[in-house]
Amino acid sequence: MKPVSAKSGIPLAVLLVSGLYYYLLSAKVWTWIFASYDSGDWLAVSNMWMVPQPYGSPLYISLARAVNFLPGDLVSNMTVILSVIPMAITVCLIYLIVKEMTGSLKIALVCSAVMLGAAVPLSQATVVEEYALAVMFVAFAFYFYIRGNRWATALSLGLGTAVHIMVLVISLIWFVLNARDIKPWLKVTPVYIVSGILPYGLILWLMASDAPPLLAGGELSWAMINSYLGSTGVAFSLSIVEAPERLLYVGAFLVVSLGLAVVPCWWGLKRPWRVSTTMLIGAAGFSIWYYATCLDPTTWTFLIWAIPMMVILAGMGLGRMQLKHSRIVLAGAICLIAANGFFLNADRLTRENPQATDYYDALMGLPDGSAVVTHHGGWGGLGFDYVYSEGKDLIPIFFHYEGRTEPEPIYSNYLAWLKGKHSLEGGSTRELASDALDSGIPVYIEVFQLPGWDKVFLAEDVGVHRFKRVVSVDMDAPLVTGNIVEVKRWNLVEAVWEKLKGFLGG
Amino acid sequence: MESGRGSVGEAKRVPWWVSYAVIACLLPGLYMLVRPEMAEQFGIYTAVISPVSLNLILLYGIWGYESHKRTRGKHRATRWLVFLGGCAVLTLIFRLGFGIETIFG
Numbered sequence: 084m085k086p087v088s089a090k091s092g093i094p095l096a097v098l099l100v101s102g103l104y105y106y107l108l109s110a111k112v113w114t115w116i117f118a119s120y121d122s123g124d125w126l127a128v129s130n131m132w133m134v135p136q137p138y139g140s141p142l143y144i145s146l147a148r149a150v151n152f153l154p155g156d157l158v159s160n161m162t163v164i165l166s167v168i169p170m171a172i173t174v175c176l177i178y179l180i181v182k183e184m185t186g187s188l189k190i191a192l193v194c195s196a197v198m199l200g201a202a203v204p205l206s207q208a209t210v211v212e213e214y215a216l217a218v219m220f221v222a223f224a225f226y227f228y229i230r231g232n233r234w235a236t237a238l239s240l241g242l243g244t245a246v247h248i249m250v251l252v253i254s255l256i257w258f259v260l261n262a263r264d265i266k267p268w269l270k271v272t273p274v275y276i277v278s279g280i281l282p283y284g285l286i287l288w289l290m291a292s293d294a295p296p297l298l299a300g301g302e303l304s305w306a307m308i309n310s311y312l313g314s315t316g317v318a319f320s321l322s323i324v325e326a327p328e329r330l331l332y333v334g335a336f337l338v339v340s341l342g343l344a345v346v347p348c349w350w351g352l353k354r355p356w357r358v359s360t361t362m363l364i365g366a367a368g369f370s371i372w373y374y375a376t377c378l379d380p381t382t383w384t385f386l387i388w389a390i391p392m393m394v395i396l397a398g399m400g401l402g403r404m405q406l407k408h409s410r411i412v413l414a415g416a417i418c419l420i421a422a423n424g425f426f427l428n429a430d431r432l433t434r435e436n437p438q439a440t441d442y443y444d445a446l447m448g449l450p451d452g453s454a455v456v457t458h459h460g461g462w463g464g465l466g467f468d469y470v471y472s473e474g475k476d477l478i479p480i481f482f483h484y485e486g487r488t489e490p491e492p493i494y495s496n497y498l499a500w501l502k503g504k505h506s507l508e509g510g511s512t513r514e515l516a517s518d519a520l521d522s523g524i525p526v527y528i529e530v531f532q533l534p535g536w537d538k539v540f541l542a543e544d545v546g547v548h549r550f551k552r553v554v555s556v557d558m559d560a561p562l563v564t565g566n567i568v569e570v571k572r573w574n575l576v577e578a579v580w581e582k583l584k585g586f587l588g589g
Numbered sequence: 590m591e592s593g594r595g596s597v598g599e600a601k602r603v604p605w606w607v608s609y610a611v612i613a614c615l616l617p618g619l620y621m622l623v624r625p626e627m628a629e630q631f632g633i634y635t636a637v638i639s640p641v642s643l644n645l646i647l648l649y650g651i652w653g654y655e656s657h658k659r660t661r662g663k664h665r666a667t668r669w670l671v672f673l674g675g676c677a678v679l680t681l682i683f684r685l686g687f688g689i690e691t692i693f694g
Binding site: 114115116117118120202206319320321322325326329330331332334335336338339342343345346372375376380383407408411415422426427432436438439462 | 605606608609612613615616619620622623624626627628629630643644647
């Protein structure tokens with residue numbers, strides 16, 4: 084019998100240490116920290132089937148539903164099972180990948196330490212979010228790729244795609260980069276399609292079902308799909324005037340995540356490049372490019388796909404450098420691990436500023452049968468969805484930015500559902516609120532969401548924490564348009580024609 | 590290779606630890622810069638739209654650099670131009686299709 088060496092236990096040790104570190108730093112209660120406002124949505128779909136935010140994340144919401152059946156606190160279970168453990172596995176995979184590519188156990192350990200101390204992955208490993216699970220599958224895919232297992236590579240990419248649509252782009256990039264060897268990859272494409280694309284049929288099914296259309300749904304049609312997909316579309320549109328600040332943040336997030344490993348990462352980029360190197364560069368490059376040019380500043384979380392790739396590149400760089408470089412990079416990683424333990428401690432930061440749980444308690448404290456005016460999405464709306472899914476008897480009156488010339492299927496179906504389920508009628512936020520007041524239903528609005536609507540709603544403080552009660556609705560007040568980006572629906576022909584007419588002075 | 594000592598007639602090389610020192614000096618400041626962004630719990634933001642996006646400038650910049658660098662290889666510069674032009678066209682289609690506008694309250 085072959086003796087088991089101590090080295091064979093190293094991956095397990097890396098996994099356990101990483102898991103323990105992430106768990107200790109993870110938020111133990113619901114939080115919005117680290118741009119995790121979407122957690123309200125994930126917790127809501129864990130409680131009940133509904134169409135989540137685009138593009139649906141079918142595998143993630145299915146796993147969330149499964150986690151809901153486990154004993155214990157839902158938030159803790161989802162954080163540990165769908166964030167902490169996947170990211171710990173990712174750290175372990177980084178170790179295995181770098182060891183495979185460099186042949187050095189020491190460099191692999193250094194890279195796993197760098198990954199553990201990386202700020203962006205740490206942030207998403209310690210809250211309820213989908214990114215840790217998605218990046219785990221991407222890491223699996225790369226690991227299987229360098230091991231020559233195409234079936235497992237395709238399956239991993241497929242499962243990652245079913246968690247987050249970004250992996251579809253990474254998969255396409257990797258597919259193109261392997262175009263010279265396309266035939267064997269075409270053979271495993273069905274594996275990817277079955278595991279990564281077909282699951283999105285769940286979202287179509289949810290649209291067609293009678294699930295509450297709090298975000299979307301109520302019908303399955305091209306108009307609904309178009310409206311659903313078009314409700315997110317701020318990529319590649321950052322204006323030039325905002326560029327300097329954004330580029331600064333891009334650099335800052337990368338340096339803070341990689342630490343001193345930035346130096347060997349540069350060495351890892353030196354040519355000649357293997358196909359695997361171009362894959363790392365392609366995935367990291369797209370991720371960085373997305374955040375750098377996206378209108379939404381909270382998409383720094385998308386750098387989570389770049390960081391593991393750059394850590395692997397750093398490992399390749401260390402493989403070309405003397406041992407002293409590995410020692411100093413390790414020292415830097417240990418410093419970051421220690422610093423993050425305090426400054427990026429989600430558990431501590433959440434306890435110091437428990438906004439999410441405060442909002443949850445405030446909603447739960449409202450009288451049953453009340454109507455709540457809130458954002459459609461965002462921390463306010465998704466948080467409401469979570470409370471609603473917990474069984475609290477509240478009626479949602481979602482903000483609808485006025486002045487739109489076209490009815491949107493998402494909003495139309497929501498209005499129809501509201502009428503059928505809660506007997507509220509109206510074509511706009513103010514009409515719905517007015518109808519609720521006329522029906523004797525108390526209407527509340529959260530104080531942080533009141534600005535912008537304070538000319539429409541006259542609200543008074545009635546001693547309810549965080550909420551004011553709406554006394555009257557001014558139907559003649561100026562239209563409310565808000566100060567966030569409004570994304571029009573996809574209509575290319577009309578958009579091009581309008582642009583041309585504008586240029587021609589029409 | 591050890592560096593930092595140049596022989597007569599050779600330029601001195603930067604010591605190997607300098608790049609690490611620079612990163613280490615920048616880290617605390619950058620850490621304090623990103624930390625509030627990460628810890629922010631209310632994600633409402635305003636957006637500014639301009640006819641020229643960072644995306645297009647980046648693509649043009651990359652093209653210009655590559656074209657200059659590879660002037661001896663005309664086909665290489667042309668290949669970059671075609672690639673970047675395609676990216677720019679796709680970006681424009683994306684922007685036109687969604688027709689993003691800001692509405693300031």
